[in-house]
Amino acid sequence: MKRHLISAADLTRDDAVLILDTAEEMARVADRPIKKLPTLRGRTVVNLFFEDSTRTRISFEAAAKRLSADVINFSAKGSSVSKGESLKDTALTLEAMGADAVVIRHHDSGAPHRLATSGWIGGSVVNAGDGTHEHPTQALLDAFTMRRRLVGADAGLGQDLDGRRITIVGDILHSRVARSNVHLLHTLGAEVTLVAPPTLVPIGVEQWPCEVSYDLDAVVAKSDAVMMLRVQRERMNAAFFPTEREYARRYGLDGDRMSRMPEHAIVMHPGPMNRGMEITAEVADSPRCTAVEQVTNGVSIRMAVLYLLLGGNEPALTAGNGTSTRTEESK
Amino acid sequence: MSKILIRGAKVLGGEPQDVLIDGETIAEVGTGLSAEGAQVVEAGGKILLPGLVDLHTHLREPGREDSETVLTGTKAAAVGGFTAVHAMANTFPVADTAGVVEQVWRLGKESGYCDVQPIGAVTVGLEGKKLAELGAMHESAAGVRVFSDDGKCVDDAVIMRRALEYVKAFDGVVAQHAQEPRLTEGAQMNEGIVSAELGLGGWPAVAEESIIARDVLLAAHVGSRVHICHLSTAGSVEIVRWAKSKGWNVTAEVTPHHLLLTDELVRSYNPVYKVNPPLRTEADVLALREALADGTIDCVATDHAPHPHEDKDCEWGAAAMGMVGLETALSVVQHTMVDSGLLDWAGVADRMSFRPAHIGRLEGHGRPVSVGEPANLTLLDSAYRGEVDPAGFASRSRNTPYEGRELPGRVTHTFLRGRATVVDGKLA
Numbered sequence: 001m002k003r004h005l006i007s008a009a010d011l012t013r014d015d016a017v018l019i020l021d022t023a024e025e026m027a028r029v030a031d032r033p034i035k036k037l038p039t040l041r042g043r044t045v046v047n048l049f050f051e052d053s054t055r056t057r058i059s060f061e062a063a064a065k066r067l068s069a070d071v072i073n074f075s076a077k078g079s080s081v082s083k084g085e086s087l088k089d090t091a092l093t094l095e096a097m098g099a100d101a102v103v104i105r106h107h108d109s110g111a112p113h114r115l116a117t118s119g120w121i122g123g124s125v126v127n128a129g130d131g132t133h134e135h136p137t138q139a140l141l142d143a144f145t146m147r148r149r150l151v152g153a154d155a156g157l158g159q160d161l162d163g164r165r166i167t168i169v170g171d172i173l174h175s176r177v178a179r180s181n182v183h184l185l186h187t188l189g190a191e192v193t194l195v196a197p198p199t200l201v202p203i204g205v206e207q208w209p210c211e212v213s214y215d216l217d218a219v220v221a222k223s224d225a226v227m228m229l230r231v232q233r234e235r236m237n238a239a240f241f242p243t244e245r246e247y248a249r250r251y252g253l254d255g256d257r258m259s260r261m262p263e264h265a266i267v268m269h270p271g272p273m274n275r276g277m278e279i280t281a282e283v284a285d286s287p288r289c290t291a292v293e294q295v296t297n298g299v300s301i302r303m304a305v306l307y308l309l310l311g312g313n314e315p316a317l318t319a320g321n322g323t324s325t326r327t328e329e330s331k
Numbered sequence: 332m333s334k335i336l337i338r339g340a341k342v343l344g345g346e347p348q349d350v351l352i353d354g355e356t357i358a359e360v361g362t363g364l365s366a367e368g369a370q371v372v373e374a375g376g377k378i379l380l381p382g383l384v385d386l387h388t389h390l391r392e393p394g395r396e397d398s399e400t401v402l403t404g405t406k407a408a409a410v411g412g413f414t415a416v417h418a419m420a421n422t423f424p425v426a427d428t429a430g431v432v433e434q435v436w437r438l439g440k441e442s443g444y445c446d447v448q449p450i451g452a453v454t455v456g457l458e459g460k461k462l463a464e465l466g467a468m469h470e471s472a473a474g475v476r477v478f479s480d481d482g483k484c485v486d487d488a489v490i491m492r493r494a495l496e497y498v499k500a501f502d503g504v505v506a507q508h509a510q511e512p513r514l515t516e517g518a519q520m521n522e523g524i525v526s527a528e529l530g531l532g533g534w535p536a537v538a539e540e541s542i543i544a545r546d547v548l549l550a551a552h553v554g555s556r557v558h559i560c561h562l563s564t565a566g567s568v569e570i571v572r573w574a575k576s577k578g579w580n581v582t583a584e585v586t587p588h589h590l591l592l593t594d595e596l597v598r599s600y601n602p603v604y605k606v607n608p609p610l611r612t613e614a615d616v617l618a619l620r621e622a623l624a625d626g627t628i629d630c631v632a633t634d635h636a637p638h639p640h641e642d643k644d645c646e647w648g649a650a651a652m653g654m655v656g657l658e659t660a661l662s663v664v665q666h667t668m669v670d671s672g673l674l675d676w677a678g679v680a681d682r683m684s685f686r687p688a689h690i691g692r693l694e695g696h697g698r699p700v701s702v703g704e705p706a707n708l709t710l711l712d713s714a715y716r717g718e719v720d721p722a723g724f725a726s727r728s729r730n731t732p733y734e735g736r737e738l739p740g741r742v743t744h745t746f747l748r749g750r751a752t753v754v755d756g757k758l759a
């Protein structure tokens with residue numbers, strides 16, 4: 001694995017499987033009475049959030065704390081810092097404070113890439129969502145959830161998602177979750193189909209390793225997992241679709257559509273859900289919906305990522321070299 | 332007045348000749364000219380061109396002197412082989428009155444490095460609502476002939492129509508920055524495969540093309556002349572080609588960077604590549620080169636857009652748009668057009684001097700290298716190869732996309748009305 005996690009596209013199949021397997025180990029820690037490992041003791045992880053996301057920040061914070069890292073939460077909302085100097089100045093400050101890892105959420109696509117490559121900072125950079133670009137740990141936790149449900153928790157170790165059919169529905173154009181998922185799921189051997197109104201599919205999507213459909217009914221019946229994306233109501237005002245009702249009818253998941261999914265198939269949602277818009281309450285509250293599990297799994301995945309970027313010994317980090325031994329205690 | 336003999340220069344790329352400058356004009360052109368009493372410049376087969384003319388330069392003064400001033404900008408122009416530049420109107424305050432254009436014009440005169448011809452704003456404050464005093468700017472000492480809201484598009488069709496009609500009274504031209512504002516809301520780079528992958532707001536080609544299509548139709552309807560700034564797409568080329576085939580009075584420019592760079596470079600998220608209009612695809616680049624070669628695109632214009640370091644040393648979304656271009660323009664044109672065989676040096680003289688001067692109705696520039704003409708000349712060592720080093724730029728800003736890139740050609744001498752502004756590649 002590289003020093004940073006900026007894009008799901010940067011992960012090889014072996015990197016990704018290693019993260020998923022490590023997350024399984026981390027998940028076991030959560031079942032212990034004392035949910036803590038000494039792995040990152042003395043290391044500093046900064047949560048640098050230029051955009052509000054309590055859910056993601058808390059997930060990273062819990063992950064770092066369970067690994068005994070010192071956590072600094074730095075919220076720097078775009079509007080309060082002057083244009084052009086915000087990210088660099090903040091980075092230089094964090095560098096001076098000796099941050100070992102910076103978990104960054106930013107409203108601009110590419111900001112984590114810039115932070116990792118501009119020489120402003122020496123530590124590892126973890127992308128916690130940048131603009132409409134990527135959100136790689138979300139894709140990893142989604143893949144983790146799918147592997148557990150569709151392949152099995154213990155049986156899944158070492159496995160990918162070969163041949164599984166995953167459908168992602170909704171605002172693909174603005175979704176960093178969809179972008180990261182397409183890359184990662186493809187790397188893991190899954191067949192991905194994107195479903196959205198044409199206005200919410202990016203120009204250039206034909207180059208992505210996935211199928212595109214405008215017809216949800218045509219694909220639900222052959223999906224092992226259907227991932228519903230949050231659709232912001234503002235998109236309606238920008239004429240991406242005519243009305244909420246029409247969107248819900250054509251692209252929402254209700255009980256009827258869910259009943260046509262294969263028996264084993266699951267419904268996923270990165271949250272928070274717009275009930276009545278992209279998903280009905282009936283579906284959201286059904287046992288087939290993994291939204292709550294996804295939140296739990298998010299902590300395990302983020303523990304795995306921080307562990308592998310900061311704590312894991314070097315051989316284990318080098319993907320594809322055949323080395324599978326890894327010591328749990330690295331100093 | 333002093334005499335200068337340029338000995339053995341390939342005039343417009345032809346056979347080596349001597350050119351004798353006497354005072355402000357060219358006194359003799361031939362072989363074996365006498366050097367008596369003259370200072371001799373041994374050209375040794377270098378290329379001699381008429382002084383380059385830029386139709387599209389941002390000099391930033393008044394208002395953003397931290398980026399550039401008329402003095403530093405004209406020094407950069409001289410180093411790049413330019414003897415005249417048109418200064419865009421988007422300054423602070425905007426050049427939308429006779430007072431501001433005269434101020435810029437006067438500062439250009441005082442600089443002594445390069446003539447500065449101010450461009451006047453089409454609308455007050457570049458707001459697109461109310462016509463600026465186009466006539467007063469024309470009648471001012473600056474004698475404005477080119478009007479542009481560059482940086483912004485004159486998107487209101489009625490305002491554009493009126494501007495095109497109004498400037499006919501004094502043979503003016505409206506230079507349009509073609510960017511449909513609604514189609515480019517939140518746009519950060521060319522819309523296409525790369526933008527989809529990077530998650531950056533897409534800037535569709537049609538946002539440029541739809542405005543160009545409208546404006547050539549408007550210009551034809553009112554019988555006026557329109558100039559299209561910085562064409563960047565293959566579709567734009569097709570529209571201009573069609574308009575010209577109709578015999579309409581349409582001219583167009585392309586920047587050096589749109590002749591060389593593509594949106595693939597944005598994958599680095601390095602804001603040095605953030606520019607308006609955005610870098611497009613390889614197919615667009617090839618179409619632009621071809622159109623410049625066949626004359627569909629009339630001229631090269633730098634769109635020199637200086638920005639201070641901190642406005643580029645940041646994340647993509649926060650970065651300013653634009654790149655400096657005066658000092659590298661001729662090298663990029665040599666690389667993309669001459670070394671590739673698309674254009675000869677006479678063609679370069681046409682696209683970088685004759686035609687831009689003619690479009691701007693600029694007197695004393697864009698003239699042939701012949702007896703009695705003003706001695707505005709540029710001597711280029713086309714055999715030179717070297718890496719671009721912005722540390723040595725005369726411009727106050729360093730935001731070049733070519734840092735560390737090897738480009739051919741180097742201007743060794745620039746003469747403004749017989750006076751050397753650049754000698755051996757250095758400011759005189």
Ligand SMILES: [Zn+2]
Binds near residue numbers: 483560561608
């Ligand atoms: Zn412009």
